[in-house]
Amino acid sequence: MTKDSGRTAAIRAVAALGLTAALVGLLFWLDLAAYYDWIKAVHVIAVIAWMAGMLYLPRLFVYHADAQIGSDKSETFKVMERRLLNAIINPAMLVAWVLGLWLAWEGFGFSGGWLHAKIAAVLVLSGIHGYLSGATRKFAQDRNTKPARHWRIVNEVPTVLMIVIVVLVIVKPF
Numbered sequence: 001m002t003k004d005s006g007r008t009a010a011i012r013a014v015a016a017l018g019l020t021a022a023l024v025g026l027l028f029w030l031d032l033a034a035y036y037d038w039i040k041a042v043h044v045i046a047v048i049a050w051m052a053g054m055l056y057l058p059r060l061f062v063y064h065a066d067a068q069i070g071s072d073k074s075e076t077f078k079v080m081e082r083r084l085l086n087a088i089i090n091p092a093m094l095v096a097w098v099l100g101l102w103l104a105w106e107g108f109g110f111s112g113g114w115l116h117a118k119i120a121a122v123l124v125l126s127g128i129h130g131y132l133s134g135a136t137r138k139f140a141q142d143r144n145t146k147p148a149r150h151w152r153i154v155n156e157v158p159t160v161l162m163i164v165i166v167v168l169v170i171v172k173p174f
């Protein structure tokens with residue numbers, strides 16, 4: 001990562017955190033407790049969009065890693081990756097976090113072992129999200145050094161986390 005793109009990524013991350021905090025505050029201010037189930041429904045819709053992108057993006061990297069630099073195929077992958085990240089994955093993650101934090105406070109006062117474990121797993125998932133964002137930038141600059149096999153393995157991580165998160169929130173085992 002160049003110094004400039006690293007700084008831009010840091011600024012974007014801080015802006016996303018600020019926006020998340022502001023939107024969670026707004027939801028509390030609006031006092032939407034009566035709409036708990038509707039908000040949960042939108043949370044699940046956002047989570048589905050986020051997960052779809054988190055499973056598809058590393059799959060694109062698998063094929064992109066084998067495409068010749070400068071080829072039409074490689075340039076097409078760049079457009080697909082950028083749009084997937086900016087139009088689907090990033091906004092879906094923001095909505096999932098904002099509504100998830102609201103649900104956690106409104107429904108459970110942030111208590112419960114399952115909830116703490118779920119939030120920890122979602123933090124790891126968000127870390128993978130950051131890693132995939134960085135990789136999208138590297139691919140866009142033709143600076144990916146990882147082989148297709150690496151991206152195949154990375155592709156499995158969101159799947160495992162998703163299984164853990166869904167079991168925690170539905171079964172609430174502890």
Ligand code: HEM
Pocket residue numbers: 040043044047051096097098099100101103104105107108118119122125161162165166169170
């Ligand atoms: C971003 C941080 C997240 C937080 C703070 C959060 C928190 C919550 C909370 C408190 C609920 C309500 C549970 C209930 O009413 O029983 C909920 C529902 C749900 N969440 Fe999340 N969540 C987050 C992200 C995710 C992710 C990444 C997934 C899946 C990969 C997910 C899947 C679900 C599902 C399936 C439900 C519905 C559960 C039910 O109705 O029984 N959440 N979430």
